[in-house]
Amino acid sequence: MTTIIAFILVFGLLVFVHELGHLIFAKRAGMLAREFAIGFGPKIFSWMKNETLYTIRLLPIGGYVRVAGEDPEIVELKPGHHIGLEFNDKQEVTKIIVNNKSKHPYARVIEVESADLDHSLMIYGYEIGEEERLSFPVHEKAMYVMDETETQIAPYNRQFASKNKRQRAMQLFAGPMMNFLLALVLFFILALIQGVPADNAAVGTVQDGSAAQEAGIQSGDEITAIDGTPVQTWDEFTSIVRENPDKELEATIVRDGQEQQLMMTPALVENGDQKIGQIGVTLAMEKSFLGAIPYTFKQTWEFGTMIITNLGQLITGQLSIDALSGPVGIYDATDQVVKTGFINLIQWTALLSVNLGIVNLVPLPALDGGRLLFIGVEALRGRPVEPQKEAVVHFIGFALLMLLMIVVTWNDIQRLFL
Structure with missing residues (x-):
């Protein structure tokens, strides 16, 4: 039950924030937003406010904002009616x-x-x-x-097509933009709760029975050198440890302003096909409001570049489609994250938010990126693509995306039960 609630809250938050971006900028541009929907399929309940019908629908696999002019009008008055x-x-x-x-x-x-x-x-x-x-x-x-x-x-001046290219592009980009903003907010909250990683190689926690504890390393120690090689960052320190399993190393540390030398032997740990060294320590975290600001942007950037790299590998064939996950796979991953605590759930939500923002900007039909691409084509050729042709492209794209979703969901189910 806890996982179900967490999944609904996480997925609902991501979709709500995304579609809220579309809604806000549609209304700012004077567009008539007919419906703001969370989910697809039959309505569970709905309410009307300020020209817009707000609905919660049965299938929690997305959402949409229906703006006048994006689809054919519901009623057409013909002669003789x-x-x-x-x-x-x-x-x-x-x-x-x-x-x-x-x-x-x-x-x-x-x-x-x-x-x-x-x-x-x-x-x-x-x-x-x-x-x-x-x-x-x-x-x-x-x-x-x-x-x-x-x-x-919906008079023409309230329709999507009546607005200038900047207003239309902003309305489309606003959804992914809001997902990036949500990620920034979540990473900022994380930084305030648990702190930000120290700039130097400072020890946070020491695992009981670990090589570090046996060597006498304590929380708060700063590692300044290993075997005489200066160490300035945590990555430099962990890199040396990983590369030297079962090898005795001399660690130079600073404790209470005093420099000391300790001997430690990293334990050999198998990591897939590799054998690496570990000593059982974590990086110290520092709580700083000002330090939290650059940390939030750094985390968002690092997760974003990782996702873009994976997308590139998927396109070039370096990454199999089997690596993709749909709602079932995300639910299973959320189940694993929930078991590790609330802090990890916040980080997981931030990662999903970055992922949703980037994926929606991929220039594929039916996605925000695909529709932005049509506006770019319009800017280059000086006139818009015929609405009928654009609609056909988006329809085909949507059908292919639904097919991909079915394949991905089937793969998720197989991983769970086979």
Whole structure:
């Protein structure tokens, strides 16, 4: 149960932050955000606020923000349609009753001749049985009513395509950007809780029964040299230890301002096909508010470069598709992390957030990076790609991504049960 709760909270947080970025910048640009969804599939519950329908859906495998103009409009008024109209005090149409007109006895029923709900916001038509052509101005926030469900119209100035390239690009980039910001916040919290690694080779903890304890090394000691070779960083120290298993080494340490020499013999440990030395110590952590700031950026950068390297290896074939994990694999990994404590869960969430941000920027159709690529093509050629062609590319890309998700999930299941 603990793992299930942790997985829902972690995955929900990542998706919520990502989609919140899209939502905030859509609204800042004046776009009509029809829906903000966490999950896919059937709605569990929903509520309406400030033009946007907020929904929690059954399948916790992602989320989306549905912006007007990204998909074909829900209702199209065609010549010959009979519709009902309701008006405000200014005689502007506020509701367009598409069906079930009998449930709206005060609606004015007309036969549509033509309608422009993108630019002029006008409906032209005739009273039933009359020949006089009438015109009806439409309020910019009028509602379609179909099957007693109301949906706000989307004039062109509220649609995604009406905004300039900078606004559209920012709305797409905002999701990954928010994931990077979340990672920074989580790494900063980690730094405040557990501190940041010391700049020098200072010992934090000493494992009971370890080679370090037998040599007399204590918490707080600073390693300054090994066998006369100066040591300035923890990496330099651990590198020498790893390369010298079962070999006696002279460690020069500083304790309480006094320099001492201690003899230690790193234990031989098998690490895959390698045999390395270990002495059983950890790096000292220092709690510093100012020091936490560069640490958060360094950690985010290091995790980011690692993920990009793995993606590059995947593309070049150096890394097999079997190495990928989907929701099932992430759940299993989360289960392992939860057992190691809350601190590691925060770090795991930060890593996933960086990963989600980078993967979404990969220039593949249906991903944010693929849509940003189309805006880049538009900037180069001076005009946008035809919406129909772009939609086909994104549809094919989405289908391929779903196929990849099925393959990855199947591999995850096989790893768990086979």
